[in-house]
Amino acid sequence: MTMTTTAPETTITASDEVPTISISREFDAPRELVFRAWTDPELVPQWLGPDDIATEIVRWECRRGGEWAYINTRIGGEQDFEAGFYGSFHEVREPELLVQTFTWEGWPDGVSLERMVFEELPGGRCRVSATSLFDSFEARDGMLSSGMDKGVTEGYAKLDRLLQRLG
Amino acid sequence: MDDDRLDRVFGALADPTRRDLVARLAAADATVGELAAPYDMSLQAVSKHVKVLEDAGLVTRSRDAQRRPVHLEAEVFDLMEKWIERYRHLAEARHQRLDALLDRLQGRDTPPNELPKEA
Numbered sequence: 001m002t003m004t005t006t007a008p009e010t011t012i013t014a015s016d017e018v019p020t021i022s023i024s025r026e027f028d029a030p031r032e033l034v035f036r037a038w039t040d041p042e043l044v045p046q047w048l049g050p051d052d053i054a055t056e057i058v059r060w061e062c063r064r065g066g067e068w069a070y071i072n073t074r075i076g077g078e079q080d081f082e083a084g085f086y087g088s089f090h091e092v093r094e095p096e097l098l099v100q101t102f103t104w105e106g107w108p109d110g111v112s113l114e115r116m117v118f119e120e121l122p123g124g125r126c127r128v129s130a131t132s133l134f135d136s137f138e139a140r141d142g143m144l145s146s147g148m149d150k151g152v153t154e155g156y157a158k159l160d161r162l163l164q165r166l167g
Numbered sequence: 168m169d170d171d172r173l174d175r176v177f178g179a180l181a182d183p184t185r186r187d188l189v190a191r192l193a194a195a196d197a198t199v200g201e202l203a204a205p206y207d208m209s210l211q212a213v214s215k216h217v218k219v220l221e222d223a224g225l226v227t228r229s230r231d232a233q234r235r236p237v238h239l240e241a242e243v244f245d246l247m248e249k250w251i252e253r254y255r256h257l258a259e260a261r262h263q264r265l266d267a268l269l270d271r272l273q274g275r276d277t278p279p280n281e282l283p284k285e286a
Contacts (some may be wrong), residue, residue: 016186016190025259027266137181139176141180
């Protein structure tokens with residue numbers, strides 16, 4: 001990206017063996033601060049969620065067994081959009097580990113387990129490794145393809161063409 | 168629009184044997200007999216797995232050739248890669264907003280050209 005960026009960009013791995021998505025990224029800030037940005041309800045909405053979508057925290061009990069919930073809203077643009085997400089905090093071990101469940105309101109039967117490991121790096125930096133474990137490959141792939149907007153449409157069009165050719 | 172088709176793709180890939188078949192077909196086309204060789208299962212069972220992959224559009228079989236080798240349609244996997252890349256892009260955008268927040272919290276100014284796009 002920009003020349004001044006020393007951190008490697010986000011890396012993502014979707015395993016073939018287990019229905020997971022693993023995301024890793026380094027941040028130029030001490031681990032305690034990064035952990036705070038991840039857990040403080042004042043700070044979370046300032047970075048979470050896509051660029052054009054607002055995040056409103058509804059519940060946020062950041063302790064073991066506590067609940068969380070937020071609503072994502074997009075007003076204007078091509079279409080209005082609102083989606084609620086909720087789950088519980090399973091483990092909050094400042095400043096190294098955060099384990100949460102994650103569910104989209106639209107599909108309450110589906111739940112993923114999110115595990116965020118905050119690793120201290122030399123020079124006051126921090127690496128966050130986040131793993132989401134889904135209950136099926138379909139759910140994992142559904143998440144990967146969620147919010148695809150243009151991408152999904154392109155993907156469908158491509159699949160259509162392919163299937164037409166086969167048919 | 169075509170959720171059924173995508174469901175079939177994901178359903179097909181939800182099975183470990185079929186993922187293994189796909190991995191082997193990524194290396195080279197193979198007949199059902201060749202595909203079945205390493206497994207402790209009947210030709211019919213392997214053939215059934217291939218049929219699921221075929222119905223999902225993941226593989227094709229030539230209609231005329233005697234051997235009817237199974238061919239992997241790599242194009243479908245491009246679709247998956249595209250999804251992952253798009254997902255990565257969204258995560259990176261989120262992380263850049265977090266970069267900017269962490270800079271603010273530490274009293275550092277974020278150069279304007281690095282400011283992530285605001286809502």
